[in-house]
Amino acid sequence: MKAAVVTQEHKLEIWDVPVPDIGEYEVLCKICYGATCAGTDLRLIQGGHPRPISYPTILGHESVGRVVEVGKKVKNFRKGDLVSRVGAPNGLRPELGVSWGGMAEYGIARDHWELRRIGAPNNLWDKYRVNQVIWPGIDEKIAPLIITLRETLSYYQRLQIPEGSKVLIIGSGANALAFAMFAQMAKCQAIVLGSAQRRTHFNNLGIVSYIDYKEENRKTILCELLGKRQLFDCIIDAVGSSSTVNETLDLLSENGVIGIYGWNDRANSGIHTFSAKRSFRIYANGYDEEEAHGAVCALLLEGKINYRVWYDIEHPVALEDIDRAYAALMRHEAVKYLIEM
Structure with a gap:
């Protein structure tokens, strides 16, 4: 073969x-x-x-x-x-x-x-x-996407983010797309910090709060989208670049959660705890594909996933x-x- x-x-x-x-x-x-x-x-x-x-x-x-x-x-x-x-x-x-x-x-x-x-x-x-x-x-051509979806759904559910929360998603790749979709399904306000060329992909999922990570005033824009005196309940880093997490750490609510899913710079990863203004928790228990398999299959059969956003x-x-x-x-x-x- x-x-x-x-x-x-x-x-x-x-x-x-x-x-x-x-x-x-x-x-x-x-x-x-x-x-x-x-x-x-x-x-x-x-x-x-x-x-x-x-x-x-x-x-x-x-x-x-x-x-x-x-x-x-x-x-x-x-x-x-x-x-x-x-x-x-x-x-x-x-x-x-x-x-x-x-x-x-x-x-x-x-x-x-x-x-x-x-x-x-x-x-x-x-x-x-x-x-x-x-x-x-479920079509054979769509089925490979199940792996990405069940990894991220399991991870998202384990973060225990309450419905209606404010969630910051760092990244604009396949996993960030999935996290944004699941946050939206949970009626959360998802704000994405990612690449300008991927904005349309997120818009196709219904995500309109999107900031180019290269924007010099990204922190100011982020605060404007978040709203006065509002804070994030969760930050999901789908890239693995702790510098961006540290930049936004002061916008995390009391007992908010950080999930570092990506491992782009795992060897040098480090959270500056004193950048925070409140106590927070870090999720570190990974995901389990098996536990989310049925839920993802059901979402696909119900037509609730726009799979074309990920690949042709x-x-x-x-x-x-x-x-x-x-x-x-x-x-x-x-x-x-x-x-x-």
């Missing part, structure tokens, strides 16, 4: 690799589509990922695939199911690593429900909880041309690209 591999020289190439074999609790999936990620994927390609990576490696963590073969002890998947977060496993070639492995023509999913039921050790099933059956009626479903990029998509992503020409396997 074909797979997109980041080489030791941080070049993206298409390699021929073996189709994976499956274990008795696994299913083989023909991967249909994947979505690019401007965070994780680009850092794998550019060599700036915060975790140790063994190169060469197959990238991709936002892929979906149809079950074509079922292991003999699998109870919760069946042929034809569309499954999330499938990817090639380690060991396809001796020198080849895997960074989730979703940008390949075949991948595996594991029956984590059955392994839990029989009391198997956590390390055999826990990370496979991302393998979820996508609800019937009519013009997917072929796997063989995936380097072109990532090059365009580096130039900020799109939020995401849909890759057809």
Whole structure:
């Protein structure tokens, strides 16, 4: 099969690799589509990922695939199911690593429900909880977006932001778009500080309070949008640039919450607590994709998500041309690209 591999020289190439074999609790999936990620994927390609990576490696963590073969002890998947977060496993070639492995023509999913039921050790099933059956009626081309949406929805819900709150979202990428949408769904006032070229994307979601992060008077404009004597109940940093958080920290309400979701500058991240005028809390418990899977599927089927804001479903990029998509992503020409396997 074909797979997109980041080489030791941080070049993206298409390699021929073996189709994976499956274990008795696994299913083989023909991967249909994947979505690019401007965070994780680009850092794998550019060599700036915060975790140790063994190169060469197959990238991709936002892929979906149809079950074509079922292991003999699998109870919760069946042929034809569309499954999330499938990817090639380690060991396809001796020198080849895997960074989730979703940008390949075949991948595996594991029956984590059955392994839990029989009391198997956590390390055999826990990370496979991302393998979820996508609800019937959801288009294969839309399905890769579920990964971004359920990550961010889980994170947003865990922040415990009351309905009607005032929320500042820092960033204008795929995750910031999702946070803004979920804030709006919760009848919150969402103000976004992001790139000028992405304003239209947020406007298409109904977000009108948008400030160019390069605007010299951004703090003054922010206060005007917020309103006199009003404060933010939550600041979500979808980029990971603590300087912007520190700049706005004095606008956080008593016991307001900060969620630093992005990790653009994780090594140098630091919040200047004395920039605050009130006590606040920092959320640091991440997200759980499994817990938000059903809610995201329901929102898609109910037509409540404008998925076209994230990527163009009519013009997917072929796997063989995936380097072109990532090059365009580096130039900020799109939020995401849909890759057809």
